[in-house]
Amino acid sequence: MRDLIDFWVGIQTWLFETLVAPVLYQLDLMEWFEPAFNAVEFVMLGAVQIAVIALGMRVIEKRWPLERHPDERLVRVDRVYTVLNKLGVVPLLVFSVSYPITNEIEYFVRALGMVPPRLEQMVPGLADNALASFLVYFVLYDFAAYWVHRAQHRFSWWWALHSLHHSQRQVTVWSDDRNHILDDLLVTLSLAVFAQFVGVQPEDYVLILMVGRLIESFSHANIDLSFGPIGQRLLVGPRFHRLHHALATAHERHIQDHNFAPVFPIWDILFGTAIYDGKARPTGVDDPRVDADNGRGWLVQQVTVFGRFLRALVPAIRRVPAQPGLRPPAE
C-alpha cells in the first residue's frame, strides 16, 4: 500500500514541482501553493475517473446496452464535458468565482460572532472516526444535493440551464458532466455554502465529490440494471436514475420530477418522489427548443443555453416589485 502511495505522490510531486510550482512562484501566487498541489491530485483523480468510465463502465454499457445507438454522434459532446470537468478546467473556472463568494459569506458570519457548528463536536466519537465522519458528511451532502436538484427542476430559470443535462437522447456513462457552466456554478455555490454550515471539511469534500461523481456516472449508464429490491433503495443505480431522464408523455407529463437523488434514494422515498416501476423509457426532453441541444457542440450548447436562461430570467426580473422608494405614492 505504501508503495502505491509513494508512486502516486511521486507523480503528483513531479507534476507539481515541474509544471505548477515554478509558475506560481513566477506569478507571485505562492499563497496558492498548497491548494495548487491538491489541485494536481484532483486532476490526477479525474484522469483515473475517466479511465474507470472509459475502460470499465463503458465496456459494461457496450456489452449489455439497454438502447442500441447505431450512431453515437450525440454522445461525443458528453465526452468533451467529462474531460473538461474531470481534468479540472470547468472546476477551476467555477472555483475562481465561487471561492471569493463563499469566503465572504464565511467572513460575514464570523464578523457577527457566529461559529458554525461542527458535527464532530455534537456527535460523540465522530471526531475520532474518520470513516464514520466521512459517511455522515456524505449522507448530509447528498441530502443537500437532492434539494438542490429539485430546485433545478422547480425554478424555470434554473431549469433553462439544467435542461441541457436532460436534453441528451442517448444517455450514457459520459452524460453526468453534461451541464452548463453557470449551472455547475450555482450547484457548487449552493453545496459549498451548505458544507460551510454543517462543517464538511476539504478532504472529505474532495472524497465525497470523487466517490459521488463515479456513482453518478454509473447511474447514467445505458444498461437496465438495478441492485435488487433492497439494494436499489440503498444506492442509486442506472434503472432508478434513468427514469429521471425519461421523456415526458401525455400520460407521464412530470415523470422527470421523480428519482432526484444523486446517490442515496432514501431522499426520494422519504419525500414521495421515488418511482420503482422497472419500465424502460426513452430519454430526452419533449420541448423542441431543448431537444435542439442534441447535435450541437460544447461551445454552441453553452451559448444557446445561456440565451435560454436569460429568456427565462427576464420575466422573473419583471415580476420583482419595485424598490420602496421608487414606488408611486399610495392612493
Added chain:
Amino acid sequence: MRILSFALVAMILGTSAARAESVLVLNSEDASYSVLSRSQRTELKRFPVGREPHHLMPTPDGSEILIGSTATNELLALDSKTGERRRIVRDIIDPYQLGFSADGKWFVTAAYRLDHIDIYQADGFKLARRIFMDGLPSHLTFDAESKTVFVTLQETGRLVAIDLATQAVKWNTQVGSAPAGVIMPDANRLLVALTGEDRIVVVDPRDGALKGSLKTGKAAHNFWPKGDGRHWFLSNRVEGTVTLLDVRDMKVVGTIKIPGGPDDMAISGDGKEMWVTQRFLRRVAVVDLDKMKMVASIPVGKSPHGIMIMKTDWATGGPVRAASTAGERK
C-alpha cells in the same frame, strides 16, 4: 575480552538511550497525528485529531502539548510526558499558528483561513481581542519582553506588530512577497522568510523599517534554531533545500537537499539530527547534522506539517525538551 564486550554493550545501550525520543508529526490533511520512534525511524501509531491540524506548541510550563485543529476550532492538549490526551480547549477559532509570549501571559493564534489574529490571556484562554487582518495571517513571533507579537501576512506581503497589552497595531509594513516564518534573533532585528522570493529580509522591530536581505533559496519559508544562538535553519520550499544561516554574520553557511516541499523542522535532544516534514511526499526527512545530509525519509500521513521531538519515548514517559513549529522559542 569481557571488558571489551561490556564496553560495547554500554556503548550500544548508551547510544540507544540517547536516541530514545518520540517524534510527533501533524498530518494536516489526514486529520491525524503520527507518533514516530526516533531510534527505530518508523511510525509507531497514528491518532485522529479534529480537522486540519497544522501546528503545535508546548504550554509555558511544559506539561502539555497543544495541537491546533484549525477547522474544528479547538486545541487538543496532550500530556507532554506520556502523550495521553488530557483535554480539548474549545472555541479557539481557526488556530493555524499558535504561540505563547515568553512570560507565559499571552497566547496568540493566527487564523490563516479566516484572516484574524486572536490574542488570549493564556491563563484560561480568555479572548482579549480579535483583530481582523486581511491577507492570510501566517507565522508569528514575540519579543523577549513579551510586549509585542509580530505576525506575517502571507497574501498582502506585510508584517504587522501588535502591542500585547493594548492589542493595538503598532506598525504594519510591506516586507516582500508572501512572508511566512519570522524570528527575532536579537533585540534589534526581525528576520522574515519570503516564500514568494528566494531571500529573507531584516526588519527593525521598532518601526518595521527594512534593513537588509540575504539570498537563500526559492520560496524561503520557515526557521528553526540550531541551538547555539547563532545559527538557524531555513526551509526553502520550491528550491527543495534547507539552508543553515549564520544570523550574526548574515550569511549562508550550509545547504541540505530535502525533496518534497520541506516545511517545519525540529532538532533532537542530542543535537545530532534534524527532522523535517516533506509536505508533498507524505514523509519526514531525517538529517544527520554532522554530515549535513538527509539520511532517511520516513512515511507518515498526508501533508505532514508541524513536528516536535520529545526527549523520551512516550511509552515510558519522562521529561520533555519541547520544540515547536513556531521556530522562535527555544
